[in-house]
Amino acid sequence: MSNNLNEDESAEPTAARVAVLGNPNTGKSTLFNALTGIRQQTGNYPGVTVEKRTGLVKIGPTYFELTDLPGTYSLAPRSPDEMLTVNVLLGEHPAEEKPDLILCVVDANNLERNLFLVSQILDLHQPMIIAVNMTDIATRNGIEIELETLQKLLGVPVVGIQAKRRVGFDALKSAMASAVSKSPDIEHDPFSDELKQRIGRLKAACPDDCQLKRFAVTRMLFDTDGFMTDQLKSQVDEKVLATLKTEQEQMQSEGHSIAESESHARYNWITKHLDSFVKRAAPAHQTTLTDRLDAWLTHPFWGLLFAGLTMVILFQLVFWAAEPASNLIDGFNGVLATAVNSFVPEGTLNSLLIDGLINGVGSVLIFLPQILLLFFILAILEDTGYLSRAAFLLDKYLSRIGLSGITLFPLLSSFACAIPGIMATRVIKDRRERLITMLIAPLMSCSARLPVYVLLIAAFVPSKSYLGGLIGLQGLTMFGMYMVGIITAVAVAWLLRKTILKTGTSSFVLELPTYKLPSLRNVWQRMFDGGWAFVRDAGTMIVVVTILVWAAAYFPQNNESLLPPPLKNDAALIAANQTTLDSLDGSETSIDVAQLEEQVSLAQNRLDAYQLEHSYLGRTGKLIEPMVKPLGWDWRIGSAAIASFPAREVIVSTMGVIFGLGADTDEESDSLKSSLASATWEGTDRPLFTLPVALSIMVFFALCAQCVSTLAVIQRETNSYRWPIFTFAYMTILAYVAAFLTFQISDKLL
Amino acid sequence: MSIATQVNQSKTQSVPLQSLGVGEMAEVSSVTGSNHEVARLAEMGLRTGMTVSVNRGGITSIVQLLNGSRLCVRTCSQLEILVTPIQ
Numbered sequence: 001m002s003n004n005l006n007e008d009e010s011a012e013p014t015a016a017r018v019a020v021l022g023n024p025n026t027g028k029s030t031l032f033n034a035l036t037g038i039r040q041q042t043g044n045y046p047g048v049t050v051e052k053r054t055g056l057v058k059i060g061p062t063y064f065e066l067t068d069l070p071g072t073y074s075l076a077p078r079s080p081d082e083m084l085t086v087n088v089l090l091g092e093h094p095a096e097e098k099p100d101l102i103l104c105v106v107d108a109n110n111l112e113r114n115l116f117l118v119s120q121i122l123d124l125h126q127p128m129i130i131a132v133n134m135t136d137i138a139t140r141n142g143i144e145i146e147l148e149t150l151q152k153l154l155g156v157p158v159v160g161i162q163a164k165r166r167v168g169f170d171a172l173k174s175a176m177a178s179a180v181s182k183s184p185d186i187e188h189d190p191f192s193d194e195l196k197q198r199i200g201r202l203k204a205a206c207p208d209d210c211q212l213k214r215f216a217v218t219r220m221l222f223d224t225d226g227f228m229t230d231q232l233k234s235q236v237d238e239k240v241l242a243t244l245k246t247e248q249e250q251m252q253s254e255g256h257s258i259a260e261s262e263s264h265a266r267y268n269w270i271t272k273h274l275d276s277f278v279k280r281a282a283p284a285h286q287t288t289l290t291d292r293l294d295a296w297l298t299h300p301f302w303g304l305l306f307a308g309l310t311m312v313i314l315f316q317l318v319f320w321a322a323e324p325a326s327n328l329i330d331g332f333n334g335v336l337a338t339a340v341n342s343f344v345p346e347g348t349l350n351s352l353l354i355d356g357l358i359n360g361v362g363s364v365l366i367f368l369p370q371i372l373l374l375f376f377i378l379a380i381l382e383d384t385g386y387l388s389r390a391a392f393l394l395d396k397y398l399s400r401i402g403l404s405g406i407t408l409f410p411l412l413s414s415f416a417c418a419i420p421g422i423m424a425t426r427v428i429k430d431r432r433e434r435l436i437t438m439l440i441a442p443l444m445s446c447s448a449r450l451p452v453y454v455l456l457i458a459a460f461v462p463s464k465s466y467l468g469g470l471i472g473l474q475g476l477t478m479f480g481m482y483m484v485g486i487i488t489a490v491a492v493a494w495l496l497r498k499t500i501l502k503t504g505t506s507s508f509v510l511e512l513p514t515y516k517l518p519s520l521r522n523v524w525q526r527m528f529d530g531g532w533a534f535v536r537d538a539g540t541m542i543v544v545v546t547i548l549v550w551a552a553a554y555f556p557q558n559n560e561s562l563l564p565p566p567l568k569n570d571a572a573l574i575a576a577n578q579t580t581l582d583s584l585d586g587s588e589t590s591i592d593v594a595q596l597e598e599q600v601s602l603a604q605n606r607l608d609a610y611q612l613e614h615s616y617l618g619r620t621g622k623l624i625e626p627m628v629k630p631l632g633w634d635w636r637i638g639s640a641a642i643a644s645f646p647a648r649e650v651i652v653s654t655m656g657v658i659f660g661l662g663a664d665t666d667e668e669s670d671s672l673k674s675s676l677a678s679a680t681w682e683g684t685d686r687p688l689f690t691l692p693v694a695l696s697i698m699v700f701f702a703l704c705a706q707c708v709s710t711l712a713v714i715q716r717e718t719n720s721y722r723w724p725i726f727t728f729a730y731m732t733i734l735a736y737v738a739a740f741l742t743f744q745i746s747d748k749l750l
Numbered sequence: 751m752s753i754a755t756q757v758n759q760s761k762t763q764s765v766p767l768q769s770l771g772v773g774e775m776a777e778v779s780s781v782t783g784s785n786h787e788v789a790r791l792a793e794m795g796l797r798t799g800m801t802v803s804v805n806r807g808g809i810t811s812i813v814q815l816l817n818g819s820r821l822c823v824r825t826c827s828q829l830e831i832l833v834t835p836i837q
Binding site: 073116260264294298392395509 | 788795797798805806815820829
């Protein structure tokens with residue numbers, strides 16, 4: 001867990017544990033961040049994807065530990081993630097003690113809806129206070145809340161606050177200190193006599209030593225799909241379950257919908273009392289700023305135009321604006337490598353430090369600017385309330401291909417890089433939808449695939465053009481590669497929804513909050529949390545795998561006495577002249593020196609190629625050659641593909657080494673292109689690289705999960721190893737089959 | 751059939767939510783679908799008997815509830831919201 005607590009603070013005994021709860025968009029996180037400041041920790045609850053955020057707030061001489069629970073409209077759990085909140089409140093969660101106080105944050109502008117959750121929490125009959133947030137906006141909208149009346153009605157302290165401006169914090173802290181261990185003054189009673197009798201019969205069926213309180217049996221009565229009952233059945237006996245079944249059947253036979261009974265009861269109670277504490281100075285349906293903005297931003301034409309511009313800007317910023325920072329990090333890696341080179345003699349340790357560790361850590365940090373920038377922009381879009389409008393506009397189109405509007409932002413980000421794209425799926429509240437989006441995001445052709453496409457298209461796709469030069473075959477091929485990923489993603493999403501991630505419905509519901517200025521503190525916190533989560537969790541796996549691949553390519557080292565004669569000569573040439581070259585200060589410009597440098601460089605490249613061929617990596621390439629031959633590949637292409645599994649962009653430099661040009665080649669290198677074009681199958685004159693082979697390599701790269709960083713992030717975001725393993729497996733199989741078909745068909749046709 | 755009967759019938763005739771146009775108001779006459787979906791909508795305030803107004807119509811629509819909440823809703827064959835337009 002990341003820990004911003006200093007030793008004194010974390011050692012201080014906490015006076016109370018406070019669970020912070022509320023509907024989404026009530027400013028709960030703003031309040032949490034404002035109260036706890038930098039004294040926060042983030043981590044994961046075991047077994048679920050919910051992030052655990054705790055923090056300390058000092059009230060007087062003592063510390064209160066706040067736990068920020070996920071925003072929710074209801075305490076009716078329908079998934080393990082939602083059950084977490086219920087378990088924490090009941091004190092049933094193994095990793096959390098029962099809270100001493102519940103702090104429920106409600107929106108002053110929408111008390112009617114927010115009080116539904118309050119009503120459910122009151123059933124717990126646990127110490128609770130209510131923070132009515134955004135009172136300034138309510139006043140501007142002509143809404144006045146009589147807090148004392150509400151307090152008397154609910155029997156718990158009610159405090160008005162403005163979390164962004166930190167108004168009302170003294171009163172809130174004082175209320176928190178007083179409310180700890182003080183149960184509500186009155187018993188909350190929203191149900192009709194008939195429902196009260198049903199709940200009473202369920203309670204009576206519980207034995208005296210039953211741990212469940214009224215809250216749990218009430219939840220079971222209104223449990224629409226049996227999830228809650230299933231979770232709690234080990235704590236209740238058969239008599240309770242039988243009574244529950246009888247009561248539910250009776251309700252249905254009397255024409256009462258179980259799904260709506262609770263909502264009807266609670267909302268009727270709220271509506272009955274609302275006028276006693278909500279006074280409206282202005283008409284209830286006056287046009288607000290949100291209405292005026294929505295007239296444009298949800299307009300079928302203007303709204304879509306604005307959404308399109310927003311996405312283009314997002315894409316450009318993540319793709320281009322982060323580049324200088326990434327280059328800076330890359331440059332720093334180079335400086336570090338040079339420094340290591342000057343202190344550590346050439347050999348295994350030098351290679352481990354530079355090619356393994358610095359390269360490994362560097363390959364983690366190089367993504368950081370993109371991730372930070374993406375989280376920054378998404379946090380602003382979400383905090384202002386705009387993101388849900390964009391989701392609405394795009395939903396109409398995405399629903400036709402089985403996705404919903406909110407998935408577009410993470411998928412779009414994945415065209416730059418799947419890592420921030422997958423992390424951006426946090427904006428998707430529906431668990432299954434979020435998982436499906438995570439599993440298809442790597443299919444978007446990211447920037448790391450571009451070098452492969454550029455190299456192979458330039459070398460092997462004819463530069464023909466059509467329609468008077470308007471459309472080029474090479475450009476069309478590049479577009480085709482992007483479409484391969486997109487079409488496959490749509491198909492995979494459809495298949496997942498029909499099989500292992502059945503959603504059972506293609507409906508979509510999303511609240512559109514009122515527009516507001518983003519809280520920079522929130523934005524900063526989300527940006528920091530996202531970046532740190534990536535470095536801490538995904539970074540470890542990336543570094544480990546990079547070192548493993550380094551080792552596979554490095555060992556076993558060439559034994560000079562066993563080298564073939566031409567390579568022995570190369571080794572001798574290097575040994576004889578390297579010292580001389582190293583002693584030169586770089587100012588010498590004679591042709592002899594330049595020629596010597598070139599000869600030494602070429603000799604080194606040949607030795608490196610031989611080393612790679614006989615390393616564990618090369619041997620593995622030869623081992624899998626029979627498997628990759630149907631794709632049109634030989635062991636060299638196979639080895640390069642294996643080497644690129646941790647990070648696909650590595651293939652270009654690996655192919656440079658394999659084909660004797662050294663690791664410093666890139667996709668623009670003419671010598672690499674001509675080396676590939678002239679390469680033949682060993683022992684024959686048959687060209688190795690043809691157009692069908694180039695297409696099969698590109699299709700393989702378009703669909704394969706060759707990015708350990710992506711898999712590490714999937715593991716981190718799902719809190720499970722199952723899904724990255726599944727992603728790796730399905731994408732590798734898909735890539736192999738697609739590359740096979742591409743080669744076999746195009747080889748016959750072209 | 752008398753005019754009064756025809757008027758009453760047209761008043762009570764329920765139509766799918768997505769058929770309403772911008773600015774139209776209606777009373778939710780039924781929400782049918784999986785218990786999960788119906789309950790979820792009810793918790794968010796969209797339930798039988800509620801009055802809604804349409805801010806944006808179509809397959810994916812924006813409806814505004816009396817309490818001011820705005821919801822983006824896309825129904826499907828497994829989730830149907832029928833409403834009675836209010837003249």
